[in-house]
Amino acid sequence: MSSRFDAVGRLVKGMLKDPSKKYKPFQGIKLPHRQWPNRVITKAPRWLSTDLRDGNQALPDPMTGPEKLKYFKMLCDIGLKEIEVGFPSASQTDFAFVRHLIESPGLIPDDVTIQVLTPAREHLIKRTVESLRGAKNATIHLYNAVSPLFRDVVFRNSKKETLDLAIFGTKTVRQYSKNSDDSVNWRFEYSPECFSDAEPDFVLDVCNEVKAAWEPSAANPIIFNLPATVEMATPNTYADLVEHFHTNITEREKVCISLHPHNDRGTAVAAAELGQLAGADRVEGCLFGNGERTGNVDLVTLAFNLYTQGISPKIDLSNLEDVIRICEECNKINVHPRHPYAGNLVFTAFSGSHQDAISKGLKLYDERKATDPTWKIPYLPLDPHDVNSEYAAIIRVNSQSGKGGVAYLLKSNFDLDLPRPLQVEFGQAVKEFSDKKAKELTIAELRDLFFTNYFLEFPGRFSLQDYTLRSSGPESKQIECVVNVKGVKDADSRRVVEGYGNGPLSALVDGLCRSFDLNFDIGKYSEHAIGSGNGVKAASYVEVLCEGKSYWGVGIDADVTSAGLKAVLSGISRASAEWSQ
Ligand SMILES: CC(=O)SCCNC(=O)CCNC(=O)[C@H](O)C(C)(C)COP(=O)(O)OP(=O)(O)OC[C@H]1O[C@@H](n2cnc3c(N)ncnc32)[C@H](O)[C@@H]1OP(=O)(O)O
Numbered sequence: 043m044s045s046r047f048d049a050v051g052r053l054v055k056g057m058l059k060d061p062s063k064k065y066k067p068f069q070g071i072k073l074p075h076r077q078w079p080n081r082v083i084t085k086a087p088r089w090l091s092t093d094l095r096d097g098n099q100a101l102p103d104p105m106t107g108p109e110k111l112k113y114f115k116m117l118c119d120i121g122l123k124e125i126e127v128g129f130p131s132a133s134q135t136d137f138a139f140v141r142h143l144i145e146s147p148g149l150i151p152d153d154v155t156i157q158v159l160t161p162a163r164e165h166l167i168k169r170t171v172e173s174l175r176g177a178k179n180a181t182i183h184l185y186n187a188v189s190p191l192f193r194d195v196v197f198r199n200s201k202k203e204t205l206d207l208a209i210f211g212t213k214t215v216r217q218y219s220k221n222s223d224d225s226v227n228w229r230f231e232y233s234p235e236c237f238s239d240a241e242p243d244f245v246l247d248v249c250n251e252v253k254a255a256w257e258p259s260a261a262n263p264i265i266f267n268l269p270a271t272v273e274m275a276t277p278n279t280y281a282d283l284v285e286h287f288h289t290n291i292t293e294r295e296k297v298c299i300s301l302h303p304h305n306d307r308g309t310a311v312a313a314a315e316l317g318q319l320a321g322a323d324r325v326e327g328c329l330f331g332n333g334e335r336t337g338n339v340d341l342v343t344l345a346f347n348l349y350t351q352g353i354s355p356k357i358d359l360s361n362l363e364d365v366i367r368i369c370e371e372c373n374k375i376n377v378h379p380r381h382p383y384a385g386n387l388v389f390t391a392f393s394g395s396h397q398d399a400i401s402k403g404l405k406l407y408d409e410r411k412a413t414d415p416t417w418k419i420p421y422l423p424l425d426p427h428d429v430n431s432e433y434a435a436i437i438r439v440n441s442q443s444g445k446g447g448v449a450y451l452l453k454s455n456f457d458l459d460l461p462r463p464l465q466v467e468f469g470q471a472v473k474e475f476s477d478k479k480a481k482e483l484t485i486a487e488l489r490d491l492f493f494t495n496y497f498l499e500f501p502g503r504f505s506l507q508d509y510t511l512r513s514s515g516p517e518s519k520q521i522e523c524v525v526n527v528k529g530v531k532d533a534d535s536r537r538v539v540e541g542y543g544n545g546p547l548s549a550l551v552d553g554l555c556r557s558f559d560l561n562f563d564i565g566k567y568s569e570h571a572i573g574s575g576n577g578v579k580a581a582s583y584v585e586v587l588c589e590g591k592s593y594w595g596v597g598i599d600a601d602v603t604s605a606g607l608k609a610v611l612s613g614i615s616r617a618s619a620e621w622s623q
């Protein structure tokens with residue numbers, strides 16, 4: 043009984059236990075002497091954006107004219123020099139947009155070539171060429187599918203009829219373009235659609251015949267665009283097919299090999315990169331991988347993959363946020379938060395060990411970048427500054443975070459440089475708070491938690507009102523502190539605490555221990571300035587050792603002594619929370 047039906051004959055949906063009956067593996071070509079694995083990419087390819095064609099035809103809500111114009115201008119601004127602007131024989135809207143571009147002086151930069159797509163049908167070709175009248179530089183892009191599946195199912199054509207269709211289309215394009223209008227700098231592109239699913243030698247036969255019909259030159263080569271119209275198999279098989287084409291096409295010097303990978307298997311970027319190793323000169327794709335079904339290859343990822351290898355991609359994505367915004371507005375499709383390089387989470391580390399590594403890496407980079415600007419930061423392949431982003435967005439805090447990220451955020455947002463043991467203590471408090479909240483902590487919440495925990499905003503059990511310091515020698519200080527004691531039972535009360543020590547802090551400890559019958563001492567201590575000039579303040583961090591336990595206190599004040607005294611009282615206030623009430 044077929045696995046598609048159960049015991050009572052009901053159709054069974056869902057995945058097959060054995061898919062081999064329904065899905066056949068791709069049969070690649072044998073290329074025992076393939077060279078592409080031995081190569082590396084050393085320069086950017088020619089780019090073509092098909093955002094306004096392949097990207098647009100696949101949108102639930104295709105772009106309006108104004109949206110296309112905004113998108114086109116953005117593509118020019120970031121440096122794309124070949125832009126497929128539509129399928130003008132498809133609709134009046136597409137046709138009118140191409141005309142608007144051509145008829146609006148200055149809209150198409152002189153170094154930009156617009157491209158349009160046409161099937162191999164005479165009336166459509168004629169309409170397509172008509173759309174380009176008056177253009178300075180224009181590529182007519184002809185396509186017809188050549189794979190067995192499309193020959194048998196869509197066209198019901200033999201190989202010969204498929205070949206003839208390609209030659210007819212080419213000759214017709216030539217008839218209406220370069221043979222009848224030399225005012226336009228015509229370029230010609232031919233796509234054997236479904237290249238990656240066709241017989242390699244048949245593709246060569248078709249392309250050599252198309253080339254003979256167009257008669258390209260080395261100065262104006264024919265563009266053979268090799269689409270993985272539906273991505274069929276692992277990227278290496280595509281590279282093999284491209285290398286086979288690159289090696290065997292005749293008059294290679296008169297040919298520009300272009301790639302057009304789709305992303306059905308999620309490996310379009312790999313296919314495009316391996317295809318370049320295999321000999322391709324040009325890549326067609328869309329920004330952020332928009333396009334039919336699972337999209338065309340993502341030009342942004344390809345560009346940054348080059349950039350982070352030290353190779354200029356020849357397109358400028360410095361204002362990445364603006365590019366994202368325009369794409370999202372026009373495509374009505376959001377860039378995924380984890381989209382390579384562009385997603386709003388890709389520069390963000392929540393997990394403690396990542397945050398710790400990044401904050402250490404950024405600190406060392408800051409120290410060495412004047413002499414060694416090499417970007418080597420754990421977990422960050424790209425410097426967010428290169429795309430006008432900020433480091434602040436890198437580290438965010440939730441229950442997965444650790445002391446390193448918390449310390450980084452307090453330092454970078456509030457200039458509070460916590461000593462390591464205090465980082466450990468407060469990092470734990472943040473983890474517990476975030477775990478209970480089950481959400482990320484905002485910067486404001488982090489600050490409030492810190493200021494509350496260490497009584498920087500609202501007084502703890504012991505808080506400083508005033509102090510007088512007398513010195514009877516470098517190691518002999520007498521302090522008189524007015525300390526407010528928040529009563530548990532009775533109302534708050536003010537106490538004058540007198541103490542002696544080798545400094546103000548030890549004198550305060552002495553006074554507090556005698557006044558309140560306490561037994562504690564000071565462990566580690568550190569302080570630093572916050573800000574500069576008249577607004578400068580001191581931040582003091584004091585470890586209070588009480589009954590064998592460590593409690594950190596923090597004090598901030600314009601007066602450095604007050605800051606230290608406040609830190610002691612902050613620490614002992616925290617310790618007192620554990621005393622029997
Ligand atoms: C892989 C790609 O993305 S290719 C680009 C696809 N984009 C689009 O199709 C968007 C714009 N297309 C359109 O507006 C319409 O398809 C038009 C105007 C081009 C044609 O419309 P129609 O004449 O109604 O044809 P339709 O859309 O049904 O296309 C299928 C017909 O075109 C033929 N055809 C398909 N592709 C090609 C081609 N490249 N060259 C020649 N004929 C083709 C098919 O064999 C079929 O012919 P048939 O009706 O005789 O069987």
Ligand SMILES: CC(C)C(=O)C(=O)O
Nearest residue numbers: 185233235236269271
């Ligand atoms: C028209 C061709 C290049 C195409 O879009 C495809 O094959 O995906």
